[in-house]
Amino acid sequence: MSSHSSSRQLPKTSEPTDETQAPPDEALTPEEGLTPEQGPTPEAAGETPADNAPETAAQTTDEPTPEVAPGLDRRGWRIWRGWRDRYPVAAQAVSWTVNALAAALVLFTLLMSNNAAGVTPIAFVRIPVEAIFGAAVLIVLPRRPRVVVASLLGLVVGVQLILNVLDMGFKEYLGRDFNLVLDWTLFDDAHTYLKDTIGANGTLGLVVAIIVLVLVVLVVTVLAVVRLGNVMARHTTTATRTTLVFATVWVTCAALGVQFTADMPVAAERSAHLAHIRVKAVQSTLRDEAEFAKVAKKDVFANTPPDQLLTDLRGKDMMITFIESYGRSAIEDPLISPGVNATLTTENEKLEKAGFAAESGWLTSATYGGSSWLGHSTFLSGLWINNQQRYRTVTNGDHMTLTSAFQKTGAWRTVGIMPGVQKTWPEAKFFGLDNVYDSKHLGYEGPKFSWSPMPDQFALASFERLEHGKKQDKPLMSEIILTSSHQPWGPIPKTVPQDQLGDGSIFDAIEKEGTDPSELLTNSTRSKEEYGKSIQYSVTSLIDYLVKYGNDNTVLIFLGDHQPIARVSGNNASRDVPVSIVAKDPKVLDKIADWGWTDGLQPGKSTPVWKMSDFRDRFLTAYGSTPTP
Numbered sequence: 001m002s003s004h005s006s007s008r009q010l011p012k013t014s015e016p017t018d019e020t021q022a023p024p025d026e027a028l029t030p031e032e033g034l035t036p037e038q039g040p041t042p043e044a045a046g047e048t049p050a051d052n053a054p055e056t057a058a059q060t061t062d063e064p065t066p067e068v069a070p071g072l073d074r075r076g077w078r079i080w081r082g083w084r085d086r087y088p089v090a091a092q093a094v095s096w097t098v099n100a101l102a103a104a105l106v107l108f109t110l111l112m113s114n115n116a117a118g119v120t121p122i123a124f125v126r127i128p129v130e131a132i133f134g135a136a137v138l139i140v141l142p143r144r145p146r147v148v149v150a151s152l153l154g155l156v157v158g159v160q161l162i163l164n165v166l167d168m169g170f171k172e173y174l175g176r177d178f179n180l181v182l183d184w185t186l187f188d189d190a191h192t193y194l195k196d197t198i199g200a201n202g203t204l205g206l207v208v209a210i211i212v213l214v215l216v217v218l219v220v221t222v223l224a225v226v227r228l229g230n231v232m233a234r235h236t237t238t239a240t241r242t243t244l245v246f247a248t249v250w251v252t253c254a255a256l257g258v259q260f261t262a263d264m265p266v267a268a269e270r271s272a273h274l275a276h277i278r279v280k281a282v283q284s285t286l287r288d289e290a291e292f293a294k295v296a297k298k299d300v301f302a303n304t305p306p307d308q309l310l311t312d313l314r315g316k317d318m319m320i321t322f323i324e325s326y327g328r329s330a331i332e333d334p335l336i337s338p339g340v341n342a343t344l345t346t347e348n349e350k351l352e353k354a355g356f357a358a359e360s361g362w363l364t365s366a367t368y369g370g371s372s373w374l375g376h377s378t379f380l381s382g383l384w385i386n387n388q389q390r391y392r393t394v395t396n397g398d399h400m401t402l403t404s405a406f407q408k409t410g411a412w413r414t415v416g417i418m419p420g421v422q423k424t425w426p427e428a429k430f431f432g433l434d435n436v437y438d439s440k441h442l443g444y445e446g447p448k449f450s451w452s453p454m455p456d457q458f459a460l461a462s463f464e465r466l467e468h469g470k471k472q473d474k475p476l477m478s479e480i481i482l483t484s485s486h487q488p489w490g491p492i493p494k495t496v497p498q499d500q501l502g503d504g505s506i507f508d509a510i511e512k513e514g515t516d517p518s519e520l521l522t523n524s525t526r527s528k529e530e531y532g533k534s535i536q537y538s539v540t541s542l543i544d545y546l547v548k549y550g551n552d553n554t555v556l557i558f559l560g561d562h563q564p565i566a567r568v569s570g571n572n573a574s575r576d577v578p579v580s581i582v583a584k585d586p587k588v589l590d591k592i593a594d595w596g597w598t599d600g601l602q603p604g605k606s607t608p609v610w611k612m613s614d615f616r617d618r619f620l621t622a623y624g625s626t627p628t629p
Contacts, residue, residue, distance in 0.1 A: 099231055102224035107131060109157045109221065110271045114167035114177065117571070122260050126268040127250045135243045138229035139236060150229035154222030160271060161217055163278070173565045175368035175575070180278060181285040182388045186371070192451075289389050296383060296394045301620055304628040306409045311624035312591060314411055316583075317468070318477040319546075319556045320403065322376055323538045324420075324452075324486040325531070326560025328362065328576040329569040331602060335525070336532040336568075343536040344601045347543040351582060351601075354547045359589050360580040360603040361596075363612040365562040368575050372420075375561035375577075375612065376481070377401075380431060382616030395430045402616050404432025405625070406477035415467050417442070417480040419459045420452070433479065437466060446504025447511040452483040455493035456541040458504050459483075464549055475553065482542065485534035487565060489527060490515035492534050495541065498548075524567045531568050539601075546582065556582040578603050579615070591622045 084091035110128040113119050134153055138146055166178040194203040232239035252258075254267035301309070330340045351358060366386040367374040377394060378385045380401040385391050406412040414434045418425065421438035428436045439453040442462040449455065459482065468476060484493055491514015496506055520527045546556055560577030563569040580601050583589055595618070598604045610618070621627070 099227065102227045105221065105224050106157055106228065109161045109164075111268055112161065112164050113270070114164040114274060115171060116168050122264060126260070126264070126266055127246055127253070128271065129250055129267065129269045130271045132243060132247050132250060134225075135228075135232060135239065136247075139232050139239050139243065141229075143233065146229050146233060147226055150226040151222050154225035155218060157225060158218040158221035160274065161221065162214060164274070172567065173369045174371065175563075175566060175573075177277075177281070179285060179387065180282055185388060189370075285387070285389065288387075289393065292383075292390050293393050293397075296397050296399050298629070299382075299400055300617065300627040300629050301400055301405070301625060302629060304626055308624075308626040308628070309405050309409050310411075310620065313555065313588075313623045315475055316553050316555045316585075316588070317475050317551070318406065318412065319480060319554065319558075320380075320478070321480040321482060321542060321556065321558040322372070322379075322561045323482050323535070323542070323558060324372060324484070324561060325564045326485060326535055326538070326577060327365075327563030327569055327573070328578065329563055329573055330532065330535045330560075331578060332605070333528065333568075333570070335528045336535075339532045340535050340539075341602060343539055347539055348601045350543055350547050354550070355584050356546070356550070356582050357584075357586070357589055357599075358580050358582040358601050359592060359595070359597040359599060360578060360601055361598070361607050362576045362603050362609040363559060363579050363615060364609060365560070365575045365577050365612050367562045369562065369565040369569075370487075372481075372561045378612045379559065379561075379615055380479075382613055384611065384613045395427045397430075401431050402619065403477065403479050404430070405620060407432035407434065411474065412477040413472060413474045414477045415463075415479075417459055417463045417478060419444075419454050420481050420483045420486070422453065431479070435467075437462065442466070444504040446507040449484060449491055449493055449507075449511055449514070450488055450517045451486045452493075454483075454504060455507060456482040456484040456538050457493065457495055457544075458501055458507075460541060460545040461498065461501050464545070468549060482538050484541070485531070485538045487527075487531075487568075488517040488520050489530035489534045490517040490520050492530060492537055495537070495544070527568050531564055550584070552584045554584065555588055556580075558582070576609055577612075595622075 107128065108124060110130050111124050111126055113123060138150055138153075141149060163178065163180075170176055170178045170183070191203065191207070194206065250267045253265070258266045260266060329336060331337055331344070348358065363379070365375045366378040366384055371388075374385050374387070374391060377383075377391055380403055381394055381399055382402075383390070383394055383399065385394060400408065403414055407414045414432055416428060416431070416433040416436040418436055418438045419442060421436070422440075425436065425438065442454065442459060443465075444454040444458055444462070446454065446458070459480070463478065463480060467478065491511050493507060493514075494510050496510075500506055515526075515530060520530055542556075542558060546554065550556070557579070559579035562577060563573055563575055566573070578601075580603075581589065581592065581597075582601075596608045598607045
């Protein structure tokens with residue numbers, strides 16, 4: 001026989017190879033992974049021997065064992081089993097460590113709050129009812145159904161963890177929970193914001209990291225629940241008794257109202273409660289779409305003839321200006337307000353010296369921390385537009401806005417100065433704007449200031465150059481969006497001599513010397529300081545423009561669109577924003593004398609607060625419009 005053929009001889013079946021040789025039964029106790037009948041069991045991998053069948057020769061050969069743990073291939077399983085047999089104590093320690101980590105992960109997710117303030121150590125020592133029910137189900141199921149159900153439960157646990165994190169982020173930036181129906185489109189805006197803040201490469205890396213992290217979370221939570229289900233099936237008696245004990249304790253604590261703190265009961269049902277809230281939110285969102293569509297069709301001024309609209313403002317050049325993130329916190333927060341209020345006082349003195357007067361009040365915005373277009377459309381339409389679906393519904397209809405009311409009269413030319421619009425904006429027709437100048441049509445060739453495409457001073461100067469400074473056959477009604485106070489508030493532009501603006505290239509050096517926005521992302525104090533400076537810059541730019549180019553027929557309405565994010569405005573901040581009407585003609589402000597507003601640019605603490613959606617009808621009525629539903 002040749003050496004080649006002899007090398008292919010198989011070992012005798014009575015003498016197993018080292019690779020599959022199991023120690024004698026008396027060498028290992030059942031706790032170490034053996035039973036007298038079954039031999040080695042894949043305990044460390046979290047598996048259960050199929051149907052308590054004796055180990056066969058097929059299970060010790062190259063044929064795959066049906067009990068290989070998820071994530072281990074045949075070879076990996078055999079290597080692990082060999083290592084486990086050589087080092088039983090270490091293997092058992094690893095096995096129970098992994099079991100403990102799996103249990104900790106599941107309990108952490110079930111007890112985790114969707115509010116950052118609720119993530120405290122004591123919150124994680126409660127008893128989650130969801131874990132009790134889940135354990136009861138997995139204990140009684142046969143192996144295959146158990147793995148399927150455990151995988152589904154693990155997926156649910158992973159999704160809940162991701163949604164909780166999303167809720168935290170949305171609370172921080174938008175003051176509300178993540179909406180499962182409407183908020184997916186906002187990720188595109190978040191992507192753009194990140195590119196302007198940390199650059200394209202940094203954003204790409206972060207997006208990839210987030211996607212990988214999401215996948216890892218889902219895979220790990222599925223594996224964790226599957227493993228725990230297998231452990232409980234392998235120790236059915238102990239698992240059943242433990243589950244009954246915890247169930248009894250949970251029911252007792254729930255019945256007696258036992259609590260760690262006023263809002264921290266020992267008997268927890270956090271996950272079930274959050275799931276219920278999310279289901280209700282989805283149902284409410286779907287119902288709201290149909291109900292709001294009916295509301296949007298109703299308008300007390302819908303049939304008012306053009307010659308009966310805004311009769312007391314005929315001949316006036318109207319400016320409706322939104323200052324990004326100009327909220328109540330800018331005027332009342334102890335760290336922000338000193339600089340902002342000093343600026344408002346100084347700018348008010350400029351106005352008075354130039355012959356202008358102002359009245360100011362408060363409006364409660366429909367949005368918070370972002371989604372500025374919701375604030376703009378609420379103010380202009382007189383409808384409460386607090387989500388994207390409502391925005392789509394109203395902008396796809398023909399509800400009259402404050403701007404389209406001016407257009408409807410035929411007595412004004414209507415224009416929009418929209419430096420923040422960087423894509424196609426079909427809503428211009430709905431808002432009644434004859435012409436819109438977006439970021440590409442204002443002539444700016446200088447640097448972006450983080451998200452803001454151009455400084456407010458340049459946007460206003462472009463308005464003067466392109467529209468206001470030209471001879472017109474009609475008065476102008478302009479909607480102007482000032483973006484320099486948009487987060488992350490770094491770098492901030494500085495005012496330059498008007499005759500040196502040119503195409504904006506003069507701002508190159510200012511942008512380079514400014515604060516890196518990445519320095520502000522997690523620093524609340526710095527963010528507050530820079531936010532305050534940005535509001536000062538925007539207000540100063542606007543009032544400087546009005547004093548220089550305004551005349552006896554100029555009427556300015558300016559307001560904030562929403563409060564800044566919670567890191568700046570505070571976790572319990574209101575949604576109020578300042579609003580001011582400025583004019584030289586005393587008759588203009590006489591028309592709103594009964595509104596109870598405060599003289600000057602600073603509304604007082606006791607000044608009335610209206611919903612932002614109330615402004616349109618109050619304004620139209622005050623200035624001579626006749627309601628005709």
